[in-house]
Amino acid sequence: xxxxxxxxxxxxxxxxxxxxxxxxxxxxxxxxxxxxxxxxxxxxxxxxxxxxxxxxxxxxxxxxxxxxxxxxxxxxxxxxxxxxxxxxxxxxxxxxxxxxxxxxxxxxxxxxxxxxxxxxxxxxxxxxxxxxxxxxxxxxxxxxxxxxxxxxxxxxxxxxxxxxxxx
Amino acid sequence: xxxxxxxxxxxxxxxxxxxxxxxxxxxxxxxxxxxxxxxxxxxxxxxxxxxxxxxxxxxxxxxxxxxxxxxxxxxxxxxxxxxxxxxxxxxxxxxxxxxxxxxxxxxxxxxxxxxxxxxxxxxxxxxxxxxxxxxxxxxxxxxxxxxxxxxxxxxxxxxxxxxxxxxxxxxxxxxxxxxx
Numbered sequence: 572x573x574x575x576x577x578x579x580x581x582x583x584x585x586x587x588x589x590x591x592x593x594x595x596x597x598x599x600x601x602x603x604x605x606x607x608x609x610x611x612x613x614x615x616x617x618x619x620x621x622x623x624x625x626x627x628x629x630x631x632x633x634x635x636x637x638x639x640x641x642x643x644x645x646x647x648x649x650x651x652x653x654x655x656x657x658x659x660x661x662x663x664x665x666x667x668x669x670x671x672x673x674x675x676x677x678x679x680x681x682x683x684x685x686x687x688x689x690x691x692x693x694x695x696x697x698x699x700x701x702x703x704x705x706x707x708x709x710x711x712x713x714x715x716x717x718x719x720x721x722x723x724x725x726x727x728x729x730x731x732x733x734x735x736x737x738x
Numbered sequence: 739x740x741x742x743x744x745x746x747x748x749x750x751x752x753x754x755x756x757x758x759x760x761x762x763x764x765x766x767x768x769x770x771x772x773x774x775x776x777x778x779x780x781x782x783x784x785x786x787x788x789x790x791x792x793x794x795x796x797x798x799x800x801x802x803x804x805x806x807x808x809x810x811x812x813x814x815x816x817x818x819x820x821x822x823x824x825x826x827x828x829x830x831x832x833x834x835x836x837x838x839x840x841x842x843x844x845x846x847x848x849x850x851x852x853x854x855x856x857x858x859x860x861x862x863x864x865x866x867x868x869x870x871x872x873x874x875x876x877x878x879x880x881x882x883x884x885x886x887x888x889x890x891x892x893x894x895x896x897x898x899x900x901x902x903x904x905x906x907x908x909x910x911x912x913x914x915x916x917x918x
Contacts, residue, residue, distance in 0.1 A: 598883070652799065652818075652835075656818070660843075662843070663843060664841055665841050667840050667841075668838065669817075669837075670838060673837070675798065675799070692837060716884065719884065720883045721883060725818075
Protein backbone atom coordinates (compact mmCIF):
# COMPACT_ATOMS: atom_id res chain seq x y z
CA UNK A 572 0.00 0.00 0.00
CA UNK A 573 2.97 2.25 0.36
CA UNK A 574 4.89 1.52 -2.78
CA UNK A 575 5.89 4.25 -5.17
CA UNK A 576 3.40 2.98 -7.72
CA UNK A 577 0.43 3.29 -5.40
CA UNK A 578 1.43 6.70 -4.16
CA UNK A 579 1.94 8.00 -7.69
CA UNK A 580 -1.43 6.61 -8.71
CA UNK A 581 -3.24 8.18 -5.75
CA UNK A 582 -1.53 11.52 -6.33
CA UNK A 583 -2.38 11.54 -10.02
CA UNK A 584 -6.03 10.65 -9.43
CA UNK A 585 -6.36 13.35 -6.82
CA UNK A 586 -4.68 15.95 -9.05
CA UNK A 587 -6.94 15.15 -11.99
CA UNK A 588 -10.07 15.24 -9.84
CA UNK A 589 -9.14 18.61 -8.36
CA UNK A 590 -8.34 19.97 -11.83
CA UNK A 591 -11.70 18.83 -13.19
CA UNK A 592 -13.42 20.40 -10.21
CA UNK A 593 -11.65 23.72 -10.73
CA UNK A 594 -12.60 23.75 -14.41
CA UNK A 595 -16.23 23.10 -13.51
CA UNK A 596 -16.27 25.92 -10.97
CA UNK A 597 -14.62 28.33 -13.42
CA UNK A 598 -17.30 27.52 -15.95
CA UNK A 599 -20.05 27.85 -13.35
CA UNK A 600 -18.82 31.30 -12.35
CA UNK A 601 -19.71 32.52 -15.85
CA UNK A 602 -23.38 32.32 -14.88
CA UNK A 603 -22.97 35.20 -12.47
CA UNK A 604 -21.61 37.76 -14.91
CA UNK A 605 -23.86 40.71 -15.70
CA UNK A 606 -24.10 41.04 -19.45
CA UNK A 607 -25.30 44.20 -21.19
CA UNK A 608 -24.18 44.10 -24.79
CA UNK A 609 -25.48 46.61 -27.32
CA UNK A 610 -25.35 46.89 -31.08
CA UNK A 611 -26.63 48.86 -34.03
CA UNK A 612 -26.52 48.00 -37.69
CA UNK A 613 -27.15 50.37 -40.53
CA UNK A 614 -27.38 49.46 -44.20
CA UNK A 615 -25.36 52.09 -46.02
CA UNK A 616 -25.91 50.85 -49.53
CA UNK A 617 -27.36 48.06 -51.60
CA UNK A 618 -24.46 47.58 -53.99
CA UNK A 619 -26.27 45.31 -56.37
CA UNK A 620 -29.25 42.96 -56.42
CA UNK A 621 -29.42 40.35 -59.17
CA UNK A 622 -30.94 37.04 -60.07
CA UNK A 623 -28.02 34.72 -60.75
CA UNK A 624 -27.89 32.32 -63.70
CA UNK A 625 -28.79 29.41 -61.41
CA UNK A 626 -32.08 31.10 -60.55
CA UNK A 627 -31.28 32.31 -57.05
CA UNK A 628 -31.38 35.92 -55.92
CA UNK A 629 -28.18 37.47 -54.66
CA UNK A 630 -27.62 40.78 -52.87
CA UNK A 631 -24.48 42.68 -52.06
CA UNK A 632 -24.72 45.17 -49.20
CA UNK A 633 -22.49 47.60 -47.37
CA UNK A 634 -23.18 47.67 -43.65
CA UNK A 635 -22.17 49.84 -40.77
CA UNK A 636 -21.91 47.76 -37.59
CA UNK A 637 -21.50 49.41 -34.19
CA UNK A 638 -21.32 47.20 -31.14
CA UNK A 639 -20.23 47.12 -27.53
CA UNK A 640 -19.67 43.56 -26.41
CA UNK A 641 -17.25 44.33 -23.59
CA UNK A 642 -19.58 43.15 -20.84
CA UNK A 643 -19.55 39.62 -22.27
CA UNK A 644 -15.92 39.08 -21.31
CA UNK A 645 -15.29 37.32 -18.00
CA UNK A 646 -12.06 36.00 -16.55
CA UNK A 647 -12.94 32.64 -18.10
CA UNK A 648 -13.41 33.97 -21.64
CA UNK A 649 -11.01 32.99 -24.36
CA UNK A 650 -12.68 34.76 -27.25
CA UNK A 651 -16.05 35.96 -28.47
CA UNK A 652 -17.17 35.01 -31.96
CA UNK A 653 -19.57 37.61 -33.30
CA UNK A 654 -21.46 37.48 -36.56
CA UNK A 655 -24.21 39.35 -38.36
CA UNK A 656 -26.89 37.25 -40.02
CA UNK A 657 -29.73 38.28 -42.28
CA UNK A 658 -32.85 36.42 -41.23
CA UNK A 659 -36.03 36.24 -43.25
CA UNK A 660 -38.85 33.94 -44.21
CA UNK A 661 -40.05 32.84 -47.63
CA UNK A 662 -42.99 30.85 -48.88
CA UNK A 663 -40.90 27.69 -49.09
CA UNK A 664 -38.64 28.19 -46.07
CA UNK A 665 -39.89 28.98 -42.58
CA UNK A 666 -36.52 30.44 -41.65
CA UNK A 667 -33.45 31.48 -43.57
CA UNK A 668 -30.33 32.59 -41.78
CA UNK A 669 -27.47 33.85 -43.91
CA UNK A 670 -24.31 34.97 -42.21
CA UNK A 671 -23.03 38.17 -43.78
CA UNK A 672 -20.00 38.92 -41.68
CA UNK A 673 -18.19 37.50 -38.71
CA UNK A 674 -15.25 38.37 -36.51
CA UNK A 675 -13.28 36.82 -33.72
CA UNK A 676 -12.81 39.15 -30.76
CA UNK A 677 -9.91 37.89 -28.69
CA UNK A 678 -9.85 40.55 -25.98
CA UNK A 679 -12.14 42.88 -24.11
CA UNK A 680 -10.40 45.95 -25.55
CA UNK A 681 -11.38 44.95 -29.09
CA UNK A 682 -15.01 44.31 -28.17
CA UNK A 683 -16.21 47.85 -28.61
CA UNK A 684 -16.07 48.58 -32.30
CA UNK A 685 -17.42 50.47 -35.27
CA UNK A 686 -16.84 48.90 -38.64
CA UNK A 687 -17.98 49.44 -42.20
CA UNK A 688 -17.96 46.35 -44.36
CA UNK A 689 -19.50 44.83 -47.41
CA UNK A 690 -20.82 41.34 -46.83
CA UNK A 691 -18.04 38.82 -46.31
CA UNK A 692 -20.24 35.90 -47.31
CA UNK A 693 -22.57 35.89 -50.26
CA UNK A 694 -26.19 36.64 -49.50
CA UNK A 695 -27.88 34.11 -51.76
CA UNK A 696 -31.47 32.97 -51.43
CA UNK A 697 -32.82 29.51 -52.22
CA UNK A 698 -35.00 30.77 -55.03
CA UNK A 699 -35.89 34.28 -56.11
CA UNK A 700 -37.93 35.60 -53.23
CA UNK A 701 -35.90 38.60 -52.15
CA UNK A 702 -37.57 41.46 -54.00
CA UNK A 703 -39.27 43.72 -51.50
CA UNK A 704 -38.40 41.29 -48.71
CA UNK A 705 -38.49 42.45 -45.11
CA UNK A 706 -35.68 40.98 -43.10
CA UNK A 707 -33.96 41.19 -39.72
CA UNK A 708 -30.30 41.74 -39.13
CA UNK A 709 -29.25 39.86 -36.05
CA UNK A 710 -25.96 40.24 -34.25
CA UNK A 711 -25.14 36.85 -32.71
CA UNK A 712 -22.31 36.19 -30.32
CA UNK A 713 -20.80 32.92 -29.12
CA UNK A 714 -18.62 33.14 -26.06
CA UNK A 715 -15.87 30.52 -26.09
CA UNK A 716 -14.54 29.96 -22.58
CA UNK A 717 -11.10 28.99 -21.39
CA UNK A 718 -12.77 25.89 -19.96
CA UNK A 719 -16.32 24.66 -19.74
CA UNK A 720 -19.69 25.59 -21.09
CA UNK A 721 -20.03 27.79 -24.16
CA UNK A 722 -22.97 30.14 -24.33
CA UNK A 723 -24.52 32.24 -27.02
CA UNK A 724 -27.12 34.93 -27.47
CA UNK A 725 -28.18 37.56 -29.96
CA UNK A 726 -29.72 40.97 -30.58
CA UNK A 727 -32.39 41.08 -33.27
CA UNK A 728 -32.75 44.29 -35.23
CA UNK A 729 -35.73 44.38 -37.52
CA UNK A 730 -37.15 46.80 -40.04
CA UNK A 731 -34.82 46.29 -42.98
CA UNK A 732 -36.20 45.86 -46.45
CA UNK A 733 -34.73 44.93 -49.80
CA UNK A 734 -35.67 46.95 -52.88
CA UNK A 735 -38.65 45.89 -54.97
CA UNK A 736 -36.70 45.59 -58.19
CA UNK A 737 -33.33 44.22 -59.22
CA UNK A 738 -30.56 46.74 -59.70
CA UNK B 739 5.14 -37.89 -1.63
CA UNK B 740 1.71 -37.17 -0.17
CA UNK B 741 2.87 -33.89 1.40
CA UNK B 742 4.52 -32.73 -1.80
CA UNK B 743 1.43 -33.68 -3.76
CA UNK B 744 -0.75 -31.73 -1.29
CA UNK B 745 1.53 -28.66 -1.35
CA UNK B 746 1.69 -28.62 -5.12
CA UNK B 747 -2.09 -28.89 -5.28
CA UNK B 748 -2.62 -26.06 -2.81
CA UNK B 749 -0.17 -23.82 -4.65
CA UNK B 750 -1.86 -24.54 -7.95
CA UNK B 751 -5.32 -23.78 -6.53
CA UNK B 752 -4.22 -20.46 -4.99
CA UNK B 753 -2.72 -19.39 -8.29
CA UNK B 754 -5.87 -20.20 -10.23
CA UNK B 755 -8.15 -18.43 -7.78
CA UNK B 756 -5.93 -15.36 -7.68
CA UNK B 757 -5.70 -15.32 -11.45
CA UNK B 758 -9.46 -15.59 -11.81
CA UNK B 759 -10.03 -12.79 -9.29
CA UNK B 760 -7.64 -10.50 -11.12
CA UNK B 761 -9.18 -11.35 -14.47
CA UNK B 762 -12.65 -10.61 -13.13
CA UNK B 763 -11.48 -7.33 -11.57
CA UNK B 764 -9.97 -6.28 -14.88
CA UNK B 765 -13.16 -7.27 -16.66
CA UNK B 766 -15.21 -5.21 -14.19
CA UNK B 767 -13.06 -2.13 -14.79
CA UNK B 768 -13.34 -2.43 -18.55
CA UNK B 769 -17.07 -3.08 -18.38
CA UNK B 770 -17.79 -0.14 -16.10
CA UNK B 771 -15.86 2.13 -18.47
CA UNK B 772 -18.02 0.82 -21.31
CA UNK B 773 -21.19 1.36 -19.25
CA UNK B 774 -20.21 4.96 -18.54
CA UNK B 775 -19.50 5.56 -22.24
CA UNK B 776 -22.81 4.10 -23.39
CA UNK B 777 -24.68 6.03 -20.70
CA UNK B 778 -23.06 9.25 -21.97
CA UNK B 779 -24.23 8.42 -25.48
CA UNK B 780 -27.79 8.04 -24.17
CA UNK B 781 -27.74 11.18 -22.04
CA UNK B 782 -26.26 13.49 -24.66
CA UNK B 783 -28.16 12.00 -27.59
CA UNK B 784 -25.04 12.00 -29.71
CA UNK B 785 -23.14 9.01 -31.12
CA UNK B 786 -19.87 10.41 -29.88
CA UNK B 787 -20.42 12.55 -26.80
CA UNK B 788 -16.80 13.66 -26.63
CA UNK B 789 -14.57 14.48 -29.61
CA UNK B 790 -10.97 15.59 -29.88
CA UNK B 791 -10.16 18.57 -32.11
CA UNK B 792 -7.74 17.32 -34.75
CA UNK B 793 -7.22 20.23 -37.14
CA UNK B 794 -6.47 23.93 -36.87
CA UNK B 795 -9.52 25.03 -38.79
CA UNK B 796 -11.25 26.47 -35.73
CA UNK B 797 -8.34 28.38 -34.27
CA UNK B 798 -7.84 30.36 -32.14
CA UNK B 799 -10.92 29.12 -30.34
CA UNK B 800 -10.30 25.39 -30.59
CA UNK B 801 -6.78 24.16 -30.91
CA UNK B 802 -5.52 20.73 -31.78
CA UNK B 803 -5.75 18.56 -28.70
CA UNK B 804 -8.78 20.19 -27.09
CA UNK B 805 -11.82 18.11 -26.34
CA UNK B 806 -15.39 19.12 -27.06
CA UNK B 807 -18.52 17.93 -25.29
CA UNK B 808 -21.36 17.33 -27.68
CA UNK B 809 -25.08 17.22 -27.29
CA UNK B 810 -27.77 16.48 -29.82
CA UNK B 811 -31.26 17.68 -29.01
CA UNK B 812 -34.41 17.83 -31.08
CA UNK B 813 -34.06 21.60 -31.35
CA UNK B 814 -33.44 22.87 -34.86
CA UNK B 815 -29.95 23.71 -36.06
CA UNK B 816 -29.36 27.47 -36.11
CA UNK B 817 -26.64 29.65 -37.59
CA UNK B 818 -23.59 30.12 -35.39
CA UNK B 819 -23.80 26.73 -33.71
CA UNK B 820 -20.67 24.65 -33.77
CA UNK B 821 -21.67 21.34 -35.26
CA UNK B 822 -19.82 18.08 -35.66
CA UNK B 823 -20.66 16.31 -38.86
CA UNK B 824 -19.46 13.44 -40.95
CA UNK B 825 -19.48 13.35 -44.71
CA UNK B 826 -20.21 10.19 -46.71
CA UNK B 827 -16.86 8.72 -47.60
CA UNK B 828 -14.85 10.40 -44.84
CA UNK B 829 -14.56 8.62 -41.52
CA UNK B 830 -13.19 11.46 -39.44
CA UNK B 831 -15.87 13.88 -38.21
CA UNK B 832 -15.38 17.59 -38.79
CA UNK B 833 -16.06 20.33 -36.25
CA UNK B 834 -17.10 23.60 -37.89
CA UNK B 835 -19.61 26.40 -37.47
CA UNK B 836 -22.92 26.68 -39.34
CA UNK B 837 -22.98 29.93 -41.30
CA UNK B 838 -26.11 29.45 -43.39
CA UNK B 839 -29.32 27.71 -42.43
CA UNK B 840 -32.43 27.28 -44.58
CA UNK B 841 -35.31 25.55 -42.83
CA UNK B 842 -38.25 24.23 -44.86
CA UNK B 843 -41.59 25.47 -43.72
CA UNK B 844 -43.49 22.24 -44.18
CA UNK B 845 -41.09 19.43 -43.36
CA UNK B 846 -38.83 21.28 -40.91
CA UNK B 847 -35.82 19.82 -42.71
CA UNK B 848 -32.75 22.04 -42.79
CA UNK B 849 -30.05 22.83 -45.30
CA UNK B 850 -26.89 23.86 -43.49
CA UNK B 851 -23.65 25.30 -44.82
CA UNK B 852 -20.63 25.21 -42.52
CA UNK B 853 -17.24 26.87 -42.38
CA UNK B 854 -14.26 26.62 -40.10
CA UNK B 855 -13.53 29.90 -38.28
CA UNK B 856 -9.92 29.84 -39.43
CA UNK B 857 -10.68 28.87 -43.04
CA UNK B 858 -11.15 31.41 -45.79
CA UNK B 859 -13.73 29.42 -47.71
CA UNK B 860 -16.80 27.51 -46.68
CA UNK B 861 -16.98 23.75 -46.53
CA UNK B 862 -18.57 23.00 -49.91
CA UNK B 863 -15.24 21.52 -50.97
CA UNK B 864 -15.37 19.08 -48.07
CA UNK B 865 -18.84 17.76 -48.75
CA UNK B 866 -19.45 14.79 -51.01
CA UNK B 867 -19.43 15.34 -54.75
CA UNK B 868 -22.50 17.30 -55.81
CA UNK B 869 -23.58 17.93 -52.24
CA UNK B 870 -24.30 21.59 -51.53
CA UNK B 871 -25.82 21.39 -48.06
CA UNK B 872 -25.61 19.37 -44.90
CA UNK B 873 -28.76 17.80 -43.55
CA UNK B 874 -29.70 16.84 -40.04
CA UNK B 875 -28.68 13.23 -40.46
CA UNK B 876 -25.11 14.27 -41.26
CA UNK B 877 -24.80 16.13 -37.98
CA UNK B 878 -23.71 14.15 -34.94
CA UNK B 879 -23.99 16.84 -32.34
CA UNK B 880 -23.55 20.44 -31.28
CA UNK B 881 -20.56 21.49 -29.21
CA UNK B 882 -21.70 22.76 -25.82
CA UNK B 883 -18.56 22.63 -23.72
CA UNK B 884 -14.85 22.49 -24.03
CA UNK B 885 -11.71 21.45 -22.15
CA UNK B 886 -8.26 22.46 -23.38
CA UNK B 887 -5.27 20.12 -23.88
CA UNK B 888 -6.91 16.95 -22.52
CA UNK B 889 -7.23 15.43 -25.99
CA UNK B 890 -3.49 15.26 -26.59
CA UNK B 891 -3.45 11.81 -24.97
CA UNK B 892 -5.75 10.52 -27.71
CA UNK B 893 -3.81 12.23 -30.49
CA UNK B 894 -0.50 10.81 -29.28
CA UNK B 895 -1.96 7.34 -28.96
CA UNK B 896 -3.44 7.49 -32.46
CA UNK B 897 -0.41 8.91 -34.19
CA UNK B 898 2.18 6.84 -32.38
CA UNK B 899 0.50 3.50 -31.68
CA UNK B 900 3.67 2.24 -30.00
CA UNK B 901 2.82 4.40 -27.00
CA UNK B 902 -0.62 2.81 -26.81
CA UNK B 903 0.90 -0.67 -26.67
CA UNK B 904 3.50 0.37 -24.10
CA UNK B 905 0.80 1.90 -21.91
CA UNK B 906 -1.48 -1.12 -22.09
CA UNK B 907 1.46 -3.45 -21.50
CA UNK B 908 2.55 -1.49 -18.44
CA UNK B 909 -0.99 -1.45 -17.05
CA UNK B 910 -1.32 -5.17 -17.64
CA UNK B 911 1.97 -5.79 -15.90
CA UNK B 912 0.86 -3.66 -12.94
CA UNK B 913 -2.37 -5.65 -12.58
CA UNK B 914 -0.67 -9.01 -12.78
CA UNK B 915 2.16 -8.24 -10.39
CA UNK B 916 0.00 -6.59 -7.74
CA UNK B 917 -0.63 -9.06 -4.99
CA UNK B 918 -3.64 -7.39 -3.38
